[in-house]
Amino acid sequence: MKYYGLTILSLLLVLTANAQDIKQYTLHNNSGMKAVVTNYGARLVSLEAYNWNGRLEPIVKGYSNIDAYKSNLYLGATLVNVGGELRNSLADKTWEVVSADNQSVSFRYVTEKESKEFEGKMNFMVVYTLTDQNALDIDYRISSTCPTTYKLTNGIVFNLSGDEYKSILKQHLWIDSYRVNTFDNKSEHSCKVQSAKNTPLCFLQPHEIGARIKQLPSGYNHFYQLRHPTIVQKPAAILFDAQSGRALTVYTYEPTLKVNTYGKESTGVSFQPIHSGLDDKNNMVKDILVPGQVFHAATVFLLTTDPPLIMKKQK
Numbered sequence: 001m002k003y004y005g006l007t008i009l010s011l012l013l014v015l016t017a018n019a020q021d022i023k024q025y026t027l028h029n030n031s032g033m034k035a036v037v038t039n040y041g042a043r044l045v046s047l048e049a050y051n052w053n054g055r056l057e058p059i060v061k062g063y064s065n066i067d068a069y070k071s072n073l074y075l076g077a078t079l080v081n082v083g084g085e086l087r088n089s090l091a092d093k094t095w096e097v098v099s100a101d102n103q104s105v106s107f108r109y110v111t112e113k114e115s116k117e118f119e120g121k122m123n124f125m126v127v128y129t130l131t132d133q134n135a136l137d138i139d140y141r142i143s144s145t146c147p148t149t150y151k152l153t154n155g156i157v158f159n160l161s162g163d164e165y166k167s168i169l170k171q172h173l174w175i176d177s178y179r180v181n182t183f184d185n186k187s188e189h190s191c192k193v194q195s196a197k198n199t200p201l202c203f204l205q206p207h208e209i210g211a212r213i214k215q216l217p218s219g220y221n222h223f224y225q226l227r228h229p230t231i232v233q234k235p236a237a238i239l240f241d242a243q244s245g246r247a248l249t250v251y252t253y254e255p256t257l258k259v260n261t262y263g264k265e266s267t268g269v270s271f272q273p274i275h276s277g278l279d280d281k282n283n284m285v286k287d288i289l290v291p292g293q294v295f296h297a298a299t300v301f302l303l304t305t306d307p308p309l310i311m312k313k314q315k
Contacts (some may be wrong), residue, residue, distance in 0.1 A: 013074055018078040025105045027130040032056065033303070040066055041077035041091040042107040042126040043072065044156050047136060049303040052245025057162030059246065059303070061268050072152070074155040078107075078126050078140075079252035081151040084181070084223060084276050085258070088217040089117050090124060090280040092226045103128040104298035113145065120146025120291075137304040142295040149259040149287050151275040151295060153258075157268035160248060168266050169210025173259075175203040175308055181223035181256060181277055193225045193278065206240070206311055207263060209269065223274060229255040230280045232298075237271055240311040255285055273299050 020039060027035040034056070036046040047060045062076055063069055069077075070092075077091035090109060098106040106127045113121040120194050125141040140152040159168055179193040196202040200212035201222055211218050228234035232253045239248040250257070254273035262271050275297060279285055288294045 009145060011051040013307055016054075020096055023096055023097060023273060024066075025097075025107065027101050027103050027128065028132065029103060030132045031129045031134060033130060033134055034141075035128065036062075036250075037105050037128045037307040038066060039095040039097050039107050041069065041073065041093065042068070042095045042109070042124075043076040043091070044128065044136070044154070045076060047132065047156075047301075050305060051162060054304045055162070057244070058164060059158060059160050059162065059248075059301055059308060061157040061159065061164045061200070063111070066292055075157060077155040078124070079153050079155050079270075079272070081153045081274055082278075084258075084274055086153065086155075086258075086272070088155075090152075095124075095126075103131070109238070118144075119148040119150065119179050120144050122150065124146065124152065126152070133302070134304065135300050138299045138301075140295070140299075141298045142291055143291075145229060145291055147288055147290050150289070151287065152258060152297065153272045153274060154299060155270065157262070157270050158239065158248060158299075159268045160239060160246040162242055162244055162246075166208070167212065168241075168261070168269055170208055171269075172206045172242070173203050173209050173269075174235075174240075175224050175259065176227050177224035177257070178202060178204055178227070178233060178272070179225040181225060186284065203237075206238075209266065213261065213264050213266070218236075219264045219266055220259045220269075221262075222258070223277065224257045224259060226252075226255055227252060227258055228280065235308070236273070238268065238308055238311060239271075240307050245305045245307075247304050249302040249304070249308065251302065252298070253299060255279055271301075273297065 034048045072090040073091040081086040095107040111118040111122045127139040128135040236249040252273035256274040256277035258272040
């Protein structure tokens with residue numbers, strides 16, 4: 001009986017040592033921008049940026065109470081991308097905090113080898129950095145003991161107005177794409193592309209999000225094949241709110257960008273780089289990660305109140 005009690009005690013000590021408490025971290029840069037991240041789902045909780053007259057306001061959707069995310073696991077979280085299908089497999093996990101300072105936090109989650117949710121033992125790493133250039137950088141890394149198609153992206157939903165409940169239909173959008181990926185008969189991402197020219201899906205010239213949204217059954221929820229996926233200096237998309245003066249520029253070197261307005265009467269839009277589709281030579285992207293390799297991807301969300309030239313005529 002004594003040994004049984006010692007075994008239980010040892011087990012509890014191990015579980016306590018391995019357990020991760022849910023924590024939040026506030027990041028600041030030199031200009032005063034602020035971001036809040038949590039190791040619950042390795043998610044962005046809040047991001048505040050200045051408007052044209054210097055007022056700091058929230059520009060992403062989020063909850064002040066962490067428990068509220070239980071009913072909306074995708075929001076702000078690190079999401080698993082499997083062939084264009086986004087899953088919340090990691091959104092309800094409490095990640096290990098590897099390091100943290102005033103401007104950067106690193107999170108890690110290591111799966112169990114026998115887990116049904118994942119392929120082999122997988123090591124996920126996400127680093128959030130709020131730079132002095134007023135950008136939120138998100139860096140992703142994955143390794144696995146088994147071949148896998150798992151990749152990572154974000155669940156952040158933006159509203160540049162400073163009011164997360166305000167319509168975004170007057171905000172202007174530009175996307176570096178004239179092709180979209182089609183869906184198969186199961187409404188899943190097919191990795192086949194079709195032209196978006198002369199359709200409500202084309203944003204090569206900036207348009208208000210709401211200008212053509214009612215021509216679509218459920219608003220925008222499309223995979224855009226980017227024109228310059230290997231040139232990270234080329235923006236993938238730009239969102240501009242004339243009233244606040246804020247402009248959001250999205251950078252990625254993934255070939256596909258999923259843009260989602262969550263319906264026609266939209267109060268938020270997400271930009272989710274996806275590791276699938278065609279590369280700059282129109283070849284299918286190899287999405288198999290094999291043991292010994294490390295998948296690396298990065299997304300940059302740059303905030304300014306000096307909109308890029310293509311947007312200035314929209315003021």
